Amino acid sequence: MVKIEILDQKDTRSGFGAGLLELGRTNPNVVALCADLTGSLKMDAFKKEFPERFIQTGIAEANMIGMAAGLATGGKIPFTGTFANFSTGRVYDQIRQSVAYSGKNVKICASHAGVTLGEDGATHQILEDIGLMKMLPGMVVINPCDYNQTKAATIAIANYDGPVYLRFGRPKWPVFTAPDQKFEIGKAWHINSGNAVSIFCTGHLVWKAIKAGEILAEMGIEADIINIHTIKPLDKEAVLASVAKTGCAVTAEEHQMNGGLGDSICQLLALNNPKPVEMVAVNDSFGESGTPDELLVKYGLDTVNIVDAVKRVMARK
Amino acid sequence: MSGKHTVTQLQDIASQVRRDIVRMVHAVQSGHPGGSLGCADLLVALYHEVMEYQAKPFNMDGKGEDIFILSNGHISPLLYSVMSRAGIFEVSELVTFRKLNTRLQGHPATHEHLEGVRIASGSLGQGLSVATGIALSKRMNNDPKTVYCLMGDGELEEGQNWEAIMFAAHNKVDNLIGIVDFNGQQIDGSTKEIMGFTEIKDKFEAFGWLTLDMDGNDMGNVVETLTKAKGLSRHGKPVLIKMKTDMGAGVDFMMGSHEWHGIAPNNEQLAKALEQLPETLGDY
Numbered sequence: 001m002v003k004i005e006i007l008d009q010k011d012t013r014s015g016f017g018a019g020l021l022e023l024g025r026t027n028p029n030v031v032a033l034c035a036d037l038t039g040s041l042k043m044d045a046f047k048k049e050f051p052e053r054f055i056q057t058g059i060a061e062a063n064m065i066g067m068a069a070g071l072a073t074g075g076k077i078p079f080t081g082t083f084a085n086f087s088t089g090r091v092y093d094q095i096r097q098s099v100a101y102s103g104k105n106v107k108i109c110a111s112h113a114g115v116t117l118g119e120d121g122a123t124h125q126i127l128e129d130i131g132l133m134k135m136l137p138g139m140v141v142i143n144p145c146d147y148n149q150t151k152a153a154t155i156a157i158a159n160y161d162g163p164v165y166l167r168f169g170r171p172k173w174p175v176f177t178a179p180d181q182k183f184e185i186g187k188a189w190h191i192n193s194g195n196a197v198s199i200f201c202t203g204h205l206v207w208k209a210i211k212a213g214e215i216l217a218e219m220g221i222e223a224d225i226i227n228i229h230t231i232k233p234l235d236k237e238a239v240l241a242s243v244a245k246t247g248c249a250v251t252a253e254e255h256q257m258n259g260g261l262g263d264s265i266c267q268l269l270a271l272n273n274p275k276p277v278e279m280v281a282v283n284d285s286f287g288e289s290g291t292p293d294e295l296l297v298k299y300g301l302d303t304v305n306i307v308d309a310v311k312r313v314m315a316r317k
Numbered sequence: 318m319s320g321k322h323t324v325t326q327l328q329d330i331a332s333q334v335r336r337d338i339v340r341m342v343h344a345v346q347s348g349h350p351g352g353s354l355g356c357a358d359l360l361v362a363l364y365h366e367v368m369e370y371q372a373k374p375f376n377m378d379g380k381g382e383d384i385f386i387l388s389n390g391h392i393s394p395l396l397y398s399v400m401s402r403a404g405i406f407e408v409s410e411l412v413t414f415r416k417l418n419t420r421l422q423g424h425p426a427t428h429e430h431l432e433g434v435r436i437a438s439g440s441l442g443q444g445l446s447v448a449t450g451i452a453l454s455k456r457m458n459n460d461p462k463t464v465y466c467l468m469g470d471g472e473l474e475e476g477q478n479w480e481a482i483m484f485a486a487h488n489k490v491d492n493l494i495g496i497v498d499f500n501g502q503q504i505d506g507s508t509k510e511i512m513g514f515t516e517i518k519d520k521f522e523a524f525g526w527l528t529l530d531m532d533g534n535d536m537g538n539v540v541e542t543l544t545k546a547k548g549l550s551r552h553g554k555p556v557l558i559k560m561k562t563d564m565g566a567g568v569d570f571m572m573g574s575h576e577w578h579g580i581a582p583n584n585e586q587l588a589k590a591l592e593q594l595p596e597t598l599g600d601y
Contacts, residue, residue, distance in 0.1 A: 031457070055453065058487075063446045063480035070386075070450020073435050075378040076457070078450075093440050094477070098447055102427045102437045 001217035002192045004210050008147070008175040012168035012204075013111040015147035017042025019154025020079060020109075024050045027077065027158055033068055034081040035061050040170075041081035041111050065091045065106070069098035072105045077158055080106065084113035084167055085126035088133060099163050100136040107157050108133075112170045113143075114254035115282070115299055116204055116292035125287035131259020133165040134232045140164040140185060141232040143253070143261075145206035147175045149229060152183035160185055167203065169254075171292045174207045188235035194222030197310050198242040198249040202228050202261045205252040205280065205301060212306035223310065231261050239268055248276045248317050250309040254301055257281040276316035278309035322366055324537045329597040330402060331361045331536065335567045336594045337398035337411055337601060343587045345415040348423070351577040352469065353395035355500050355533065355562035360385075360399040362539045363465060367547070372404040375432035383462045384451055386436060388444020389469035389498065390424040391579070396434075397421050402598065405433040411601040442475025444468060445495060449485050452493040463550055467496045471503030474512050479524075485555040486525030493555040494546050495526075498533065500564040502575035521557040533562035568593055 023030045024046050033055040034043050047054040057064040061082055068078035080087065087110035088095070099106045115125050134141045140162065144150040150168050157164045177189075191206075192213055201209035206227050213223045224242045228235065243249055249269065251262035262279035269275055282299050296302050322330075334357050342348035368383035376382070387396050394414060401408045406420075413419035420431040424439030436447045448466035455462060468478065485493055497517055501508050509515060518528040527549050531542035539560075546556045564578065565571030568590040571582075582590055 052457065055488075057484060058480075060480035060484065062443075062477040063449070063484055066443050066446020066477065066481065067450035067453065067484070069436060070447040070452070071454045072450075073377060073379070073447070074451045074454025074458070075380065076454050094443055094446075097437050097440045098443050104436075 001213050001222065004176050004191070006174045006176055009172045010147035010175050011170060011172050012144060012147055012150040013040070013170060014042045015144070015150030016109055016111070016154050016166070016168055017045060019151040021045045021049065022155060023158050024053065029075065029077045030079065030158055031055065031071055031076045032079045032081065033057050033064050035059055035064050035086065037082050040083070041109070043081050061086045061091045062094050065094040066098050068106045069102060069104045078106050079109050081109050081111070083124060084110035084129045085124055088129040088165070089126060092132060096136060100139050103138065104163060105161050107164045107166060109154070109166045111168055113167045114169060114204065115287040115295040115301070116254060117170045118292045118295065119289050121289040122286040127256045127282050127287065128259060129167060130231055130255050130261065131263070134259070134264065138162060139232065140230065142185065142230050143167045143203040144229050145203055145227055146173060146177050148177045148179050148181060149183065152181045153229065156183040156185060169204055173204055176207065176210070186230045186233045186235055188238040189227040189229065190238065191227055192223060192225040194224045195245055196221045196223060197314055198224045198226065198246045199252065199306065199310070200226050200228050200239065200249060200261065200265050201252040202231060204254050208301070208303045209252050209306055211303040212310070215303065215307050216310055221310065221314070228261055231264055234264050234268060236268055239265060240272055243269060243273055243275050248313045250278045250280060250306060250313055252280040252306050255281055257283055276313050278313040280305050280309050324540065327361055327366060327540070328536050330365055331357050332567070332595050333598040334361055334395065334398045334402060336591060336596055338394045339568065339582060339587060339590045339594070340600065341394045341398070341411055341414040342581045344412070346581045347415060348394050348581060349391040349579045350394070350581065351502070351564040351571060351575070352389065352498065352500065353392040354568060354571060355564045355566045356392055356467065356498050357395055357567065358536050358539050359467065359496065359533050359560060360395055362536065362543055364399045364403045366540055367543045368465070369462065375405060377435060379435065379451070380458060380460055381462060384435065384464045386444045386448040386451070386464065386466045387425060388438055388466055389441065389472050390438030393421070393423065393425050396425055400433040406431065408601045441469070441472045442477040445478050445481040448493060449481050449490055452490045455492055463492050463494060463547060465494050465496065467498060470497055470499045470501065470508050470517070471511070473497065473514070473517070482521065482524045482526065489553050490555050491551050491553050494550060494558065495555065496558045496560050498562055499559050500562045502564045502578065504575065504578055506575060517559050518557070525554060526557045527554045528557045528559060531558050531560045533560035534566045
């Protein structure tokens, strides 16, 4: 197992804020909209430096999405910012008609996704957003794993012409990817090579998968660990090549089992190379209040759950 | 395009457009003739007289052009007829309306790359937000042109409109002219009966908009009011025109009832309608 060092502890939303600020400095067409959560989304620096390109929409997400579609029509590259719940479920039809169906170059940037938002509880802990967004034709769906990857992804999506859903989170989290990496949409990151099992992971659970990989290595199980930061379009070649080698897979994500990364992997494998899969994800349940760590344990999204899933799936080979 | 037509010339275009609408809807036995006929004079005035824009080639960003956004997308036959008669795409394409593989979808869409359409509409209540966004982009670009947005009166029951109405006033989006088609009808009956609002101007004024009244089926008044609205724009407030129309205007048996909101005429009804609408520019 390759050694992955922790460089720092930072929230992924701050990676978004840093990426957005850099875009402000390098791309005059980038504009930002926020629905009364500027501090939470770490958009303050952009707002301060580029007040004429920052639009405070108030607590009115539907209007924010519609205006973003309008700004994109006028040649701007709008980045909308609010919590993941209000970025997707609340405005599904606005995204569907005015953004996705209309093919608008809107970047829907969503913080506080998943249970790791913590104490605010299930009203805010959306676990269905990847599914909602990936079902929309033409929508790109990205869930980066740490601060550096989130920053790089934020910068990269400005250069892609089309609608994107970028999902990140609230808690401080290990930073372990390279500071000035180049982010390629749809190109998976091969973290560790192994022949025993494939582990496909996204978002905060990538770090958990790495920790699981270390435990498995001590047990003599070398896992092929692949970070699928782009859930759509899925890096099919990387997934199929890995499973061709390992013969089984575990998926890990902070999302419902229904509609998430695991579901995309299962579909791909069922159609191309049916092999056993185990999914580490939330099993048809809402979240609740608690600390991020407590919630990851309670909802089965921790390192131990990935290790157990590997044991189960290898037994099914 | 910005014409200098007489009122009579514009009425002649509107007559042809109304013929197109009933023929298009009849041909596929589906679509929405009522609101389309009611708003025909407005769209003819905008596209053939008031708005300054480039008919060809179509530029999605509309930089340096006046832009029209149709929020109540179900009156698509009107939009298609008016745009084709203005030279944005070929009039002959009207025959494909609502048929398989058409660019003239049941509700307007950008997906098939129909020139002149900048946003999909049909699911109601979204157009004013989009128009506001385009108006903001024009402001950022120091583009002096205007964005027009047509909404239905029943459509104002959608809450998103009020988010946009609040935003546009607070942010002084004064290059935006909203028009509400006040025909008093929606699918299940009169707007008065269903959501009882009549004081549209008071509501917009309370939110900080300037308002005007317009008789949407009097071409002279339409051109005059649109000109007045343009004069009021760029003065720190968005402008709203309450446009009184008759649903089905121009075809006597379709007027004054919600029953022709979304049904097509049969052969006999088509003939009766066309008798009332002189063919002025040649049928498609």
